Amino acid sequence: MHKKSRWSxxxxxxxxxxxxxxxxxxxxTAYLIVFDTFGGPVxxxxxxxxxxxxxGLSTLSIVLWALFIRGIIKKGKIRGGAFFLF
Incomplete structure (x- = not known):
């Protein structure tokens, strides 16, 4: 790590x-408009x-990824409870 702290x-x-x-x-989003794949007007x-x-889905996946990082969440119960979200 090249940063000073783990949080940064x-x-x-x-x-x-x-x-x-x-x-x-x-x-x-843009490639659908560029290649005109919509059936009607956009x-x-x-x-x-x-x-x-x-x-929104990419942000949701990043937040769910953060639940499984050991350095962010120290308690194993909370990190293990993230499996029950699915």
């Missing part, structure tokens, strides 16, 4: 994952909802 390392890792999720959400509401759906 995990926060920077979390922010990098959010940035990657943001870029992939833009790409997954409104800005459709584009916004598509982006928010993709970015």
């Amino acid at each position: 390392y995990y926060i920077s890792l979390f922010l990098i994952c959010l940035l990657i999720g943001f870029c992939l959400s833009i790409g997954s 409104h800005s509401v459709h584009v916004l909802l598509g982006f928010l759906a993709h970015f």
Whole structure:
């Protein structure tokens, strides 16, 4: 780790994952418009909802990933309880 503390390392890792999720959400929304795969007209509401759906799911997966990191959550009971979310 090149950071001074473990928390700054995990926060920077979390922010990098959010940035990657943001870029992939833009790409997954934009390629549908570029290749004209919609059957009808595309409104800005459709584009916004598509982006928010993709970015929301990527954020949810990052938060669920954080539940299983040993360095973030110290107690094994809480980390083990994350398996019951599914």
